[in-house]
Amino acid sequence: MPSKFFPNPAESSSDGLVAAGGELTPDWLLDAYRHGIFPWPMEDFEPHVWWSPDPRAVLPLDGFRASKRLLRRVRSGQFAVTFDKAFGDVMSGCASGPGREGGTWITPIMIDSYCEIHQLGHAHSVEVWRADQLIGGVYGVSIGGLFAAESMFHRERDASKVALYHLVKHLNDRGYQLLDVQQWTPHTGSLGVIEIPRHEYLGRLAEVVDLPVTFVDT
Template sequence: MPPKYFPNPAESSADGLVAVGGDLAPERLLDAYSHGIFPWPMDDFEPHVWWSPDPRAVLPLDGFRASRRLLRRVRSGQFTTTFDKEFGEVMRACATGPGRAGGTWITPDMIEGYCELHRLGHAHSVEVWQADKLVGGVYGVSVGGLFAAESMFHRERDASKVALFRLVEHLNARGYQLLDVQQWTSHTGSLGVIEIPRSEYLQRLVEVVDLPVTF
């Protein structure tokens, strides 16, 4: 089924631009993620800007690369992990905190829109704690067997990697099939993220968005 609110992402521009405008209402966000599209504000645009880049970066759920140091961190008991306990705090930390991953694009209206999506059960967070202090986390959007990771942060060394490790572990246990991270960087590449053609990503998306998977 084609998108309700957007043009066909397979026919978007070379840089992945699909559309400009619209709001961040839950139905629009879900329509976007279900069709391989996501919002990413730009300084030159006041309206929302929607993208579907080619190639697309994904983290194979059997391909996470955990270093020996990270595994020691996970096993040490230094950090504890929760899910969906402080979604709003994780988003705000990704937007403003040290160690954020591209957090400057997380605008106040995006926080409001995604928090509403969270209240409806479609956006989720992983929180990493040191004692009672929130020191790392990751959040994203879930549609069927897709989890689209949006951003992560850390306030202690390796805390964001622990969050991602626990997210991958959780998604595998729940039966998810596709973990989207949108764009490749040298940092995410070191963790196992790869690039695939947009056409392949969109085909895989069709196969997983209607799976009866719950976070």
């Protein structure tokens, strides 16, 4: 089904720019993710900017690479891991402070907007704790069998990787089919992230967005 708000992302510019303007409301955000589009603000550029890069980076749900050290950390019992217990705090951790991983684009209006779709059941977080201190996490958007991971952060070594490890396990357990991470970096590549052509991503997305999959039981 065509997007209500956006042009066809398959026809966007070579750098992935789809549109500028619009609103960061639930209707706009969820329509964007259903069609392979996401907002990514540009510095000193006031309208909202929407993207669908080519190629697209995904983490195959059977392809996460966990080092021996990370597996030891996961099994050590040092950390407690929760889901959807501190969504806003995870976003704030991704937006600022030590250990943020590419989160400078997470503006206050972005936090408010994603917290709104969290309340609607379409944005979720994984939290990593030491005692009662939040030391890492990851958040993203969920629609059908898609989970679009947005950002992660750590305040202790490996805490974000622990969050990602548990996210991948959780998505497999719940029957998700597609884990989008938008863009490849050497860091995410070391964890198993690969690039696929945008047309392939959009085709896979169309097959999974209406699957009866939920992140948590309601």
